[in-house]
Amino acid sequence: MLKEHSTIIRRIVIGSDLALLGACFFLAFWLRFQRLPEHWAELWEYGWVTLLFIPILLFNLYRAGLYYKIRYLSFWQILERLTFGFLAAAAVAAAALFLNHEIGYSRLLFVYFAGLAAITIITTKLGGKYFLYRIRVRGLNYRNVLLAGWGSKLKELEEIFRPGNPYGVKIANIVKLDQEHPDEFARRLTDNVIDEIYFAIPRGAHKVCIDPFLERAEVAGKTSKVVLNINENRLSKCEFFRLAGLPLVVLHPVVLDPDQLLLKRLLDMVGATVGMGLNLLLFPFIALAIKLDSSGPIFFRQSRVGENGRRFNLYKYRSMSQDAEARKSELMDQNELNGAVFKITHDPRVTRVGSFLRKTSLDELPQFWNVLIGNMSLVGTRPPTPDEVKEYDLHHHRRLSIKPGITGLWQVSGRNKITDFDEIVKLDTQYIDQWSIWLDYKILAKTFMAIWSGK
Secondary structure (H helix, E strand, O other), X not given: OOOOOOHHHHHHHHHHHHHHHHHHHHHHHHXXXXXXXXXXXXXXXXXXXXXXXXXXXXXXXXHOOOOOOHHHOOHHHHHHHHHHHHHHHHXXXXXXXXXXXXXXXXXXXXXXXXXXXXHHHHHHHHHHHHHHHHHHHOOOXXXXXXXXXXXXXXXXXHHHOOOOOOOOEEEEEEEEHHHOOHHHHHHHHHHOOOOEEEEEOOOOOOOOOOHHHHHHHHHOOOEEEEEOOOOOOOOOEEEEEEEOOEEEEEEEOOOOOHHHHHHHHHHHHHHHHHHHHHHHHHHHHHHHHHHHHOOOOOEEEEEEEOHHHOEEEEEEEOOEOOOHHHHHHHHHHHOOOEOOOOOOOOOOOEOHHHHHHHHOOHHHOOHHHHHHOOOOEEEOEOOOOHHHHHOOOXXXXXXXXXXXXXXXXXXXXXXXXXXXXXXXXXXXXXXXXXOOHHHHHHHHHHHHHHHHHOO
């Protein structure tokens, strides 16, 4: 994604701090006078300094990076910046009190307020930092990275990303580019779960051209972060970024707005909750029909490949005979699609109940569980099987750079008429390049219309 942090979350945190500071004022007033303000005039009489102090403090905290890069700061750096922000805001407020010659203003009230505000904000910021630290110690909320390059800067990255680092990063692999061919490097991009690639090459290095490696990463749909200066890649979106003082150029082949991604996840959770409710209502009838029609389990579980190569178990209601997977090899010559995907219009493995479930898309209902736990999205690309991914060319892997979906652009673009896998990939990459939350709404609306019309 282009931005490292969501503006929506940042605004929520700022709003929370504003609310906490307001609460600190009322608590300080109660401590000073053993009561709350009785009318607006009294509130303004004692609150005007607070209205001056709070915006200055929030501005100082924002400028200090405490609302958008706290994960990259140490506890001491956070405490140092908080202290400076409070001292600066308090100095301005004290100067305003002095210049205003306000004799009736309670200085003790301001001391109470400033002290409570300092305790509250410092506690929440350091507590938030500690919470993020504990999450990452437990192996959650991290990204898998591949380090590529050689020399001192590569070793510096290895040290920065040592186990327990505060950046939410785990090293999946380390590749020495001065000993690696671009095609070998390309294979490494698909052998492991890789979310990002960090390139680190010595200044003035000439024996290795980094451009072929960047091109392989871009074609595979991987975000690249490059230490030191390079020739700007002409296809990806560039962003300049600093990591522990190291200058990086971030090249994004997949540019997704984090605010809209947050809304997408909220939409997924709401939609998945509704879908699971519908699933629970229909489960007794569907389960009974499946059991009466053919032997075998009610649910079909299959390993699929998700975002950046992550594997997960996809769930559906079983619509085929119990030996469907074993019989697949016998039917490969009847495959109607060209490329790394398998489909037969009149598949002999489909049961009578399964045919009805597929026509009405009821077999897809258990996938709402995959959406709810975060393996899939309501809208995305089709989740392939590991066997299909083995047949991918490098540029096909770009469709794996986002979460797969229950429905997608391919499904609402006449999936029964598309016979070429490259055309499917084209639609998937078109969805990735043009993605917005409004596009998801549009695809969902078309999906409902297709199901309602039986198409």
